[in-house]
Amino acid sequence: MEYKERVKAARKHAKLTQGQLGQLVGIDQASVSDLERGRSQRSSYNATIAKACGVSALWLESGEGEMLAGKESTPNIGEARHQVESYRYPVISWVAAGAWAEAVEPYPAGFSDRYEFSEYDSKGPAFWLEVKGDSMTSPVGHSVTEGTLILVDTEAEAAPGKLVIAKLPESNEATFKKLVNDGGRLYLKPLNPSYPIEVFDERCRIVGVVVRALQKF
Known part of the structure; x- marks a missing residue:
């Protein structure tokens, strides 16, 4: 699954519209659309997108592990950097x-x-x-x-x-x-x-x- 598909899958999992996800993350609907269409290859908001959608930040960024947070095996030190709590x-x-x-x-x-x-x-x-x-x-x-x-x-x-x-x-x-x-x-x-x-x-x-x-x- 490509990055653009993971962003869309994460949003669908959270049952959010593109506009609703953008509002939660702090970007506009067009930016979310660009991510899902592959016009933007990566987003600096990956951690907040993952948090808003309830999915693994590591999975969203790289495709590694499971989609849902908490289902990955015990992370190594490198993977742990992706699991920063956000408020x-x-x-x-x-x-x-x-x-x-x-x-x-x-x-x-x-x-x-x-x-x-x-x-x-x-x-x-x-x-x-x-x-x-x-x-x-x-x-x-x-x-x-x-x-x-x-x-x-x-x-x-x-x-x-x-x-x-x-x-x-x-x-x-x-x-x-x-x-x-x-x-x-x-x-x-x-x-x-x-x-x-x-x-x-x-x-x-x-x-x-x-x-x-x-x-x-």
Whole structure:
């Protein structure tokens, strides 16, 4: 069975349409169609496709072993690399992130129609945000460019030095900054030196800590 046929068989096994599988994986229906037609030879989303369909990632990638996860013989070290656990988190807006602290029910029905996967197992409720603007784009060193998806863990420890999502008192939206301690006082510092540093006081709220970044191409 060729790769394109394995993708289709996996989707059929999960009883998903191409659009539904694309939504779960984070790609569009046309991309799923291209995979099943053989127009795209391989996908960087193999692990998440396998997870969404409930099949073996090793089988989907190479055709080795059994289709259904858990039916393979004991894997060797090389095969074990394909069996990374992944978790699905919603992609939300900056306004929704800013309202997080005030929300009675963080994930109401229909909260998000888009999801992305990560191997990160969050400590609490978590979500993805798509970075807006260039305030965290640094000319040197660590940089987070516009369009990057960042995973926010709402219960990870917000220690100085961490990248955090915070809610400023005068804004309805969340802001993305580095939490720093200078002389015993906390500040929210952009990585881009063209932007001002904000004082973090008792009116500010930490929404969560950025634990992963995913650049889409």
